[in-house]
Amino acid sequence: xxxxxxxxxxxxxxxxxxxxxxxxxxxxxxxxxxxxxxxxxxxxxxxxxxxxxxxxxxxxxxxxxxxxxxxxxxxxxxxxxxxxxxxxxxxxxxxxxxxxxxxxxxxxxxx
Amino acid sequence: xxxxxxxxxxxxxxxxxxxxxxxxxxxxxxxxxxxxxxxxxxxxxxxxxxxxxxxxxxxxxxxxxxxxxxxxxxxxxxxxxxxxxxxxxxxxxxxxxxxxxxxxxxxxxxxxxxxxxx
Numbered sequence: 001x002x003x004x005x006x007x008x009x010x011x012x013x014x015x016x017x018x019x020x021x022x023x024x025x026x027x028x029x030x031x032x033x034x035x036x037x038x039x040x041x042x043x044x045x046x047x048x049x050x051x052x053x054x055x056x057x058x059x060x061x062x063x064x065x066x067x068x069x070x071x072x073x074x075x076x077x078x079x080x081x082x083x084x085x086x087x088x089x090x091x092x093x094x095x096x097x098x099x100x101x102x103x104x105x106x107x108x109x110x111x
Numbered sequence: 112x113x114x115x116x117x118x119x120x121x122x123x124x125x126x127x128x129x130x131x132x133x134x135x136x137x138x139x140x141x142x143x144x145x146x147x148x149x150x151x152x153x154x155x156x157x158x159x160x161x162x163x164x165x166x167x168x169x170x171x172x173x174x175x176x177x178x179x180x181x182x183x184x185x186x187x188x189x190x191x192x193x194x195x196x197x198x199x200x201x202x203x204x205x206x207x208x209x210x211x212x213x214x215x216x217x218x219x220x221x222x223x224x225x226x227x228x229x
Contacts, residue, residue: 004154035220042117042204042220043155088154099218101154 004091004102011108018076020105022089027070029091034063034074037086037104046074046087076107084109114138115207117221124195124228132190132224134205140185141207145218146178149202161188195228202226 003025012018024032030051035043049056049063049072056063062075072089089102114137124130134144143162147155159175161167161182169175177199179191188207192199202225206218 008152040120040223040225042115042222043206045219099157103154104152 004089004100006087006089006102006105008103009106009108011110012079014079014081014109014111016079018074018079018083018107018109020074020076020087020089020107022072022074022102024070024072024089024091024100024102026091026093026100027067029093031092032063032065032072033090033092033099034061035088035090035101037088039085043088079107079109081109081111083107115141115205115219115221117205117224119224120222121225122227124226126196126228127194129191129193130195130226132192132203132205132226134188134190134207134221136186136207136209136219139207139209141188141209142185143208144182144188145206146180146188146190147204147206149204149223155204158190192226195226197228200226200228 005023031048033048034046036046037043047058047061049065060077064073086104086106088104090099092099116135116137118133122130145160146158148158149155157170158173159167159169159180161180163182163185167180182188202223204220204223206220
């Protein structure tokens with residue numbers, strides 16, 4: 001099956017940019033997603049990118065996809081304290097039941 | 112947007128008892144619902160996929176007699192943890208796909224249920 005890896009922790013100062021990285025093994029992933037999870041809550045879809053795209057921008061969020069290196073990143077511009085959460089990347093291979101989540105990156109935003 | 116509601120958000124039960132968790136799609140009809148389990152500081156693990164009116168499909172290693180799933184209507188799926196033990200303590204999250212959505216549509220997730228078995 002697919003493996004999806006993320007670094008466990010990232011700390012940034014308020015106002016700086018955050019970059020959360022994700023690597024995956026299955027090159028046949030059709031869609032790649034970023035989800036946000038606040039403490040004790042479910043997952044909130046932030047954005048997603050189709051595998052034939054290199055970049056997608058949505059307000060403060062920029063997703064970069066390097067298919068050659070199987071690397072996905074999420075950049076959050078002007079990071080705010082409300083962005084503190086765990087961020088999961090997920091890859092879809094086939095049907096929705098084959099959605100594989102990364103290990104999650106805890107983003108801590110300091111003042 | 113599509114809203115998925117889970118109930119209860121937290122439950123504490125004694126070892127040996129059964130607990131039922133509900134997952135409802137509030138503003139759409141969910142043909143397929145998914146149940147995930149999240150261990151502390153770990154990723155989400157898909158437990159099973161349920162389609163309305165049919166038996167759930169369980170992932171390898173998930174005990175179907177332990178985790179009973181019922182998807183009786185297009186807006187409700189339930190997960191019953193039977194004869195719960197402390198090792199069943201976890202965060203359970205459901206998600207749903209609406210009728211007419213393509214297979215690659217982003218999943219909408221409930222807020223999860225924190226189960227603690229004492």
